[in-house]
Amino acid sequence: MNWFQNWMLPKAAATHAGDVDGLYMFIVYLTIFFFFFNGALILYAVRKWRRRSAKEVTPHITHNTKMELIWSIIPLFVVMGIFFWGFKGYVKAWVPPNDSMEIVVTAKKWVWQFEYPDGTRTLNDLHVPLNKPVKLVMHSEDVIHSFFVPSFRLKRDVIPGRYTELWFTPTEPGVQQVFCAEYCGKGHSDMLARIFVDTPEQYETFLREGDEQVRKMPLKDLGKLVYENKGCATCHSLDGTRGQGPSWKGIWGETGKGADGKPYTVDANYIRQSVLQPQAVVVQGFEPIMPTFQGLLREREILGVIEFIKSVK
Numbered sequence: 001m002n003w004f005q006n007w008m009l010p011k012a013a014a015t016h017a018g019d020v021d022g023l024y025m026f027i028v029y030l031t032i033f034f035f036f037f038n039g040a041l042i043l044y045a046v047r048k049w050r051r052r053s054a055k056e057v058t059p060h061i062t063h064n065t066k067m068e069l070i071w072s073i074i075p076l077f078v079v080m081g082i083f084f085w086g087f088k089g090y091v092k093a094w095v096p097p098n099d100s101m102e103i104v105v106t107a108k109k110w111v112w113q114f115e116y117p118d119g120t121r122t123l124n125d126l127h128v129p130l131n132k133p134v135k136l137v138m139h140s141e142d143v144i145h146s147f148f149v150p151s152f153r154l155k156r157d158v159i160p161g162r163y164t165e166l167w168f169t170p171t172e173p174g175v176q177q178v179f180c181a182e183y184c185g186k187g188h189s190d191m192l193a194r195i196f197v198d199t200p201e202q203y204e205t206f207l208r209e210g211d212e213q214v215r216k217m218p219l220k221d222l223g224k225l226v227y228e229n230k231g232c233a234t235c236h237s238l239d240g241t242r243g244q245g246p247s248w249k250g251i252w253g254e255t256g257k258g259a260d261g262k263p264y265t266v267d268a269n270y271i272r273q274s275v276l277q278p279q280a281v282v283v284q285g286f287e288p289i290m291p292t293f294q295g296l297l298r299e300r301e302i303l304g305v306i307e308f309i310k311s312v313k
Helices: 002-008 016-046 065-094 202-209 212-216 219-229 268-276 299-311
Strands: 102-109 111-115 122-125 126-130 134-140 145-149 154-158 164-168 174-180 193-198 255-257 264-266
Touching: 016 065, 016 111, 111 126, 111 134, 126 202, 134 145, 154 164, 164 212, 164 268, 174 219, 193 202, 219 255, 219 299
Parallel strands: 102 134, 126 193
Antiparallel strands: 102 111, 111 122, 134 164, 145 154, 145 174, 174 193, 255 264
């Protein structure tokens, strides 16, 4: 009766889904069985022991030990079987494999932010490789949210002030829908995300070139996104205020001196070198504290930073 299961549930797309579906459908079929079984017993009892005359007196029956044992012991075994079946699946779904890829999920009104092991961040789009276990470490910046993927048969609350986890191994390539299953305010119904289950080749392309947002966003806007999400704003202001690093306001094309006294010009090559090899030229008057972003920024993101600095007048 796969058609019945497919009618009731979305297509399974992760390894746990089979265990969840098996238990769920067992309970459904058990419920259907007892609905008709109990209904048949009622009809049988009504027909067999109906009152046939006005003078008929119902016999005084106190109990039936055999029947009482049957209707107590059999359901006990059934519900205990369901409990252990469900507990086994719960433990399996709770403990991720040691080789799981870890992704940090931040929930906030009303978006999902995903941070990958290499520092890449995306909003509302999560890319994962096919048949690779993925562990999500989740937290909320404001209220309680709930990360729910129907096709994976997974749901876990995302709570402010603590971390919650879930893991999955996707088995179907394509796009899976994520919902917030905990009412979190007026934008709750719009708090949606997509999980892109990529083939190995597609996932490598994503790691190298970024997602659709990165590939299509105008360079200046992409540079601003990098400035906000990669920690640049911690040290570099946009209004001329001195910070731990030089302000980006109006520096494009300017000439300055490094800590070694040598001059430099703020052009594309200088910015690229500062991003990838920040200790090569340390601006005079500042400490050499900037970390390298080698391997953390894609080529297009570096070009975006260059265009954004050009625009900060």
